[in-house]
Every structure is written in C-alpha cells, then in structure tokens.
Amino acid sequence: xxxxxxxxxxxxxxxxxxxxxxxxxxxxxxxxxxxxxxxxxxxxxxxxxxxxxxxxxxxxxxxxxxxxxxxxxxxxxxxxxxxxxxxxxxxxxxxxxxxxxxxxxxxxxxxxxxxxxxxxxxxxxxxxxxxxxxxxxxxxxxxxxxxxxxxxxxxxxxxxxxxxxxxxxxxxxxxxxxxxxxxxxxxxxxxxxxxxxxxxxxxxxxxxxxxxxxxxxxxxxx
Numbered sequence: 001x002x003x004x005x006x007x008x009x010x011x012x013x014x015x016x017x018x019x020x021x022x023x024x025x026x027x028x029x030x031x032x033x034x035x036x037x038x039x040x041x042x043x044x045x046x047x048x049x050x051x052x053x054x055x056x057x058x059x060x061x062x063x064x065x066x067x068x069x070x071x072x073x074x075x076x077x078x079x080x081x082x083x084x085x086x087x088x089x090x091x092x093x094x095x096x097x098x099x100x101x102x103x104x105x106x107x108x109x110x111x112x113x114x115x116x117x118x119x120x121x122x123x124x125x126x127x128x129x130x131x132x133x134x135x136x137x138x139x140x141x142x143x144x145x146x147x148x149x150x151x152x153x154x155x156x157x158x159x160x161x162x163x164x165x166x167x168x169x170x171x172x173x174x175x176x177x178x179x180x181x182x183x184x185x186x187x188x189x190x191x192x193x194x195x196x197x198x199x200x201x202x203x204x205x206x207x208x209x210x211x212x213x214x215x216x217x218x219x220x221x222x
Contacts, residue, residue, distance in 0.1 A: 064115045064196040068153030070095045072192040115196050124159040128212035132164040161186040166213045
C-alpha cells in the first residue's frame with residue numbers, strides 16, 4: 001500500500017510543467033510586440049529618405065553663392081537639360097576671380113552655401129584682429145592644413161588662415177614663396193566675400209581688412 005501512495009505523489013508533481021507551458025505562451029507575446037515596434041520604427045525612416053530630395057535651398061538669378069574650392073560666385077542662369085528620360089535643372093555660376101563658369105545640378109547643391117551675413121563678417125574682422133597661432137610642426141603639414149581650411153568653404157576657417165599667415169613686417173623677407181601663395185589665396189577669397197556682403201568698392205574692403213590685420217603701417221612705409 002505505501003508504494004501506491006508514492007506513485008500517486010509522483011503523478012501530482014506535473015503541476016510545474018503547466019506553469020512552464022504558460023510562461024512559454026506568455027513569453028511569446030513580448031517578441032511579437034518587439035517585431036511590431038521595429039516595423040513601426042522603420043516607417044518614419046523611409047518617410048525621411050523620401051523627403052530629402054525635396055529639401056533643397058532655392059537660389060535666384062544674380063545671387064552670390066560660395067563654392068568651397070573656388071570661392072564666391074554669381075548665379076548667371078538657371079537652365080534645364082534632358083539626359084535620357086530625366087529632366088535636370090542646374091545653376092550656371094560664374095567665379096569672377098578665376099574667370100570660371102561652374103555647372104551645378106540643383107539636386108547636387110550640397111557643396112554650395114549662401115554668402116555670409118553682416119554679423120559673420122564682423123566676427124571675421126574680430127578674428128583678424130587676434131594674434132596669430134604659430135604651430136611648431138613641419139611647414140609641409142601646416143601648409144596642408146591651411147589648404148584644407150581654405151577649400152572648406154567655411155568663412156571663419158578662412159579668416160584664421162589669413163590671420164595666422166599675416167606678417168606685420170616685411171612680408172617678402174619673412175615669408176617663403178609657398179606661405180605667400182597660401183596667404184594671398186586666402187586673403188583674396190575672404191576679400192571677395194567681404195565685397196559681396198558689404199557691397200562696397202574693393203579698395204574699401206582692402207582698407208578694412210588691412211586695418212584689422214595691422215597692415216596699415218606697411219602700406220604707409222611703402
């Protein structure tokens with residue numbers, strides 16, 4: 001008789017198995033929710049990608065723009081062309097300093113930027129008034145950094161190059177040929193944007209920049 005009781009007790013120990021089955025059933029629900037959540041997360045991403053091509057800045061005729069590798073240019077025309085079955089609109093931009101005309105598709109205008117505001121020009125002037133930062137690295141490395149800043153299209157970095165390469169004494173004696181080239185390139189780029197924003201004569205812009213750089217004494221001595 002005691003043996004039969006033991007077998008009955010063993011049969012009754014099947015209750016935890018039911019709990020495990022319930023936990024498994026209940027455990028199936030969270031992953032399903034996660035899958036639904038992940039699918040709902042993907043939808044706004046697809047919408048954003050669709051909106052990107054339409055989010056572009058519109059420039060008008062005779063607007064001044066800045067192309068990083070060439071500097072300030074003026075939009076001379078907005079034209080259309082058909083390549084295959086695709087209609088393409090593009091800007092014709094004339095870079096006066098280089099006597100160069102660029103063709104920039106409207107849907108590939110990420111490199112273009114509008115000319116700076118007067119507040120940005122004033123900040124550039126304050127940058128030109130500060131002391132130059134002289135690094136003790138090799139000139140070849142510094143020259144590469146300066147060239148990257150000039151072609152970045154960022155006006156503050158351009159002002160920093162002009163400030164760092166500026167010499168308040170005899171420029172020809174104190175600067176190497178490559179230094180003078182980089183200085184003149186950065187100076188002319190900055191000067192052309194000053195002219196486009198301030199809308200004054202080139203001579204007035206040069207006086208303003210030279211005064212900020214402390215180069216007025218050099219002009220008087222010459």
